[in-house]
Amino acid sequence: MHWHILGAGAIGCLWAGILSRAGQDVTLILRNRHTLDQWPTPGRLDILQAGTCHSVDCHLETLAADTTITHLLVATKAYDTLSAIEAIQPRLSPDAEVVLLQNGMGQQQAVHAYLPTHPLWAATTTAGAWREARHRVHCVSLGDTHIGALSAATSYLPAGWADMDIPLQHCTDIYPHLWRKLAINCAINPLTALFDCHNGKLLTHPERKQKMYAACHEVERVAAAAGITLFSTSLTDQATTVATATAANVSSMLADVRHQRRTEIEQITGFLCQQAQALGIEVPVNRSLLQQIRALGPNEGAH
Ligand SMILES: NC(=O)c1ccc[n+]([C@@H]2O[C@H](COP(=O)([O-])OP(=O)(O)OC[C@H]3O[C@@H](n4cnc5c(N)ncnc54)[C@H](OP(=O)(O)O)[C@@H]3O)[C@@H](O)[C@H]2O)c1
Known part of the structure; x- marks a missing residue:
């Protein structure tokens, strides 16, 4: 082939x-x-x-x-x-x-x-x-x-x-798997980009950890309303496990921001916010993350 x-x-x-x-x-x-x-x-x-x-x-x-x-x-x-x-x-x-x-x-x-x-x-x-x-x-x-x-x-x-x-x-059915990756990306990527920190540093600062948990709770509500089962444990547990296992990693969104490249925020948090709006669910934490990443650079134009 x-x-x-x-x-x-x-x-x-x-x-x-x-x-x-x-x-x-x-x-x-x-x-x-x-x-x-x-x-x-x-x-x-x-x-x-x-x-x-x-x-x-x-x-x-x-x-x-x-x-x-x-x-x-x-x-x-x-x-x-x-x-x-x-x-x-x-x-x-x-x-x-x-x-x-x-x-x-x-x-x-x-x-x-x-x-x-x-x-x-x-x-x-x-x-x-x-x-x-x-x-x-x-x-x-x-x-x-x-x-x-x-x-x-x-x-x-x-x-x-x-x-x-x-x-x-x-x-x-591939959609639950796409949602699971999206959920983890929503939890970790924008916050690492905004705080300019490695994945593991989301867990060692109370303010960052609290924001990550708040973002996770919103994602779980949207996924549930969309009929998607995310994980057998909570998204906060899953995101904590991933952030721990990848503690020294620079997320792709942080790497993009550091290099002044366009990020995938619209296809990650942006998609989540669109789904939330269609389902009539308020997601203020994720919406704020979306706005803050959009405000970071000239390359965040196409939304
Ligand atoms: N890298 C990872 O570890 C990883 C892991 C899991 C998932 N992903 C996901 O996989 C996807 C790809 O990521 P990546 O890291 O491989 O990105 P990347 O290194 O930036 O590669 C994307 C490539 O697409 C090319 N491209 C874009 N538009 C094109 C067009 N119209 N015609 C021809 N080429 C075009 C770009 O070309 P130019 O260089 O010429 O712009 C670039 O080489 C992303 O969604 C990412 O989130 C990445």
Whole structure:
């Protein structure tokens, strides 16, 4: 099978390695010629994990190429997902399989509406990766990945995914899993970005911990009203466990704020606030977090 990857960042390149090891032919789709020219050896991707470097050979293309795409993994940031797919849509074969792999929510529903007849999956992962250079990615952890269908025309797993050597769980309903990741992200990401602190430092300061707990209580009420069972224990317990296990980590939102990049706040806390409004639930703590992150920078424009 031939997989194209749209969004050749940390997660896209990590998955290029995973798919390649599973025997798939992989093409990374880059924005333009300038990005393609930044690769020192065309198509050679280095993935570093636990002190070992695995090199993978993939094909490189730009968005403007005209080859037909039969299997597409989208690993852009959540806010880029729909526009990136719109740009590539003329190249999709009528029955092209499409997998969305992002944090946040809202983009899955938007892509489903845009590609109603395609076999479409959403996946969520706790894997961790960061990019040292275009062609060089560090895998911090392979984590756990959940995947499930968004459209009726979808089979069990996308082609070739059963051969991946990572912890992968098929879900008959992916939405509760997307909500669980969203709930943890709502609890941890905005607060770490606002307090400019590592995840673990949310627990060692009473004011931060109290805000985290308050945000969690609101998220639980919205999820329950939406008919979603989050966890078997409370979200405060789950968020505390995650913040403890990742105490030394810089959350992706904090990293984005520090580098003055756009964050995924609209697809995380923004989605939560939209759901709350539709369900008639007040979420003042989360709404305040949303406003404060929006106010942080010029790149928080598109809402
Ligand atoms: N990194 C992690 O450890 C991790 C873990 C779990 C989940 N996630 C989630 O996975 C998603 C991807 O995260 P990431 O860390 O891999 O982000 P990233 O490193 O910023 O990669 C995103 C990539 O998408 C590319 N892109 C965006 N729009 C495009 C377009 N129209 N055409 C072509 N390429 C386009 C960007 O290209 P340019 O570089 O040219 O802008 C960038 O290379 C996010 O939702 C994130 O929250 C990440």
